[in-house]
Amino acid sequence: MREPKPYWRDVPLELRKQIEEKMVSSIRMATRVFGGYGPTATFRIFLEDGRTLIAKGAGQGSIAENWRVLPLEEAMYRDVTAINPISPRYFGSVSVDGWHLLLLEDLRNAKKVPPWSEAVALQAMRDIAAFHVRGLSEDGKVEAMAGKGVTDNWLNIKNNIDERNYFLGLFHENRNKAEAWLDAVIDTLIPIEGELMRPDQPWGLIHKDIRSDNLRFRNGNLVLFDWALACRGPLIFDVGFFFPSIEGEGGPIAERLLPEYKNEMASHGLEFPVFAEQSVAVATAGFFATRAGKPPIPLLPRLRYIQRLQLGPALRWSSNLLGLPTPPTLNFI
Structure with missing residues (x-):
């Protein structure tokens, strides 16, 4: 549709x-x-x-x-x-x-993804890092990112029975396993998610909406469009929210791509504390967890499908990063 x-x-x-x-x-x-x-x-x-x-x-x-x-x-x-x-x-x-x-x-002759290759995904990491470094001098031209809707999703699932049921409904025959998993991990996820906006990490100009339908590769280099959500925020947000899109479309996982981005940033003196990586992984999973199971939006008919596509990789990454139990398989359809 x-x-x-x-x-x-x-x-x-x-x-x-x-x-x-x-x-x-x-x-x-x-x-x-x-x-x-x-x-x-x-x-x-x-x-x-x-x-x-x-x-x-x-x-x-x-x-x-x-x-x-x-x-x-x-x-x-x-x-x-x-x-x-x-x-x-x-x-x-x-x-x-x-x-x-x-x-x-018009970028109609530029390369589209998917399919993803490791080389293309790694190039995207390097190009995003270069953009972040350039943008440090211009982050005063945009508004600061707001945390609402990004840092409170797991908390909403815990406190709101409807939110909880929307999430658990994604698992169908695995619902009981998903409920046990959720009860075991949610009190760990909530405070970590809340650290996403901490100021003691690299902040700067971010795109805030990087996904495969918002990009092309022109002469081997990344080109991003749809800049409407650009703002000043945690730099790691751009790649953290991008990883599930890549993995969900058959590309490399976050654990392979994040080191490339961090190495590029480190070469410019920008280091990321452990909490930054953990919080963006958890916040990414929470963002999709509170949206993927909700009813379709008539004017956005493909949105829930894409959110389900990204939820599975986001849950896998955050659980693996924190050493939490592996979440059950969700029903993608």
Whole structure:
């Protein structure tokens, strides 16, 4: 099932004219582009001069969240130079009443993942580390990350019977084993999850939403898009929340990738305390644990599937890292 995105025929003529003026070429045709999980207006535009570009933003059918984050993403492309080597080229934006689109480099010929190879995943770690180092000088241009919804998920599962049942319902025939596992570990997980936002670890500019549908590899190097959630936060958050996506899609596990990232950061004098690694692993698992089992969201039809895909690896990583009992297998379907 796909998200309900607007068609090119819905785009006002005035907006099309603005695109042509900005790109100094007539538009030959345009098609909808799918990716991500929401009803963002996204088009691939074919210009008469042979170039293509991506127009993405908010328009007909866009939800309030699209409109809220769009100015934040535009400000990243416009004002933060640290993202330039790791983001699509930005050509500007166009708008009319009810529509606002960002014009970006088309990465259709860049490498997609999955499939993941170890070499590609390790390159991603090095490129994220390089971005984090560059971003240290510009983290004052973004808001600080909020902990709510990230550091309190295991606590919510313990205190809220509905949250607990949503999580346990993912295990179906293994529910009794999952309940025993949860009762055995949750009091260990709660305080560790709460340490994620501690200031005594490397903080800086983070993307905050790195996953396979938000990236490509251009000439062998990582390119990230969808910068709407970028903020100042614990640097390890970017890779910690990325690992379950890679493992869930058949790529290397966190234990193979995190050392590569840490080594790159250490070469720039940035070291991560033990609590930082543990807390991001536990917080990542808690984030997906409180979401993957909930009812589908009509405008985001694929979201729960992706969250289930990432929950299993996140539970495995956090349990292994802390030496906790192995969680039972969840029902993925």
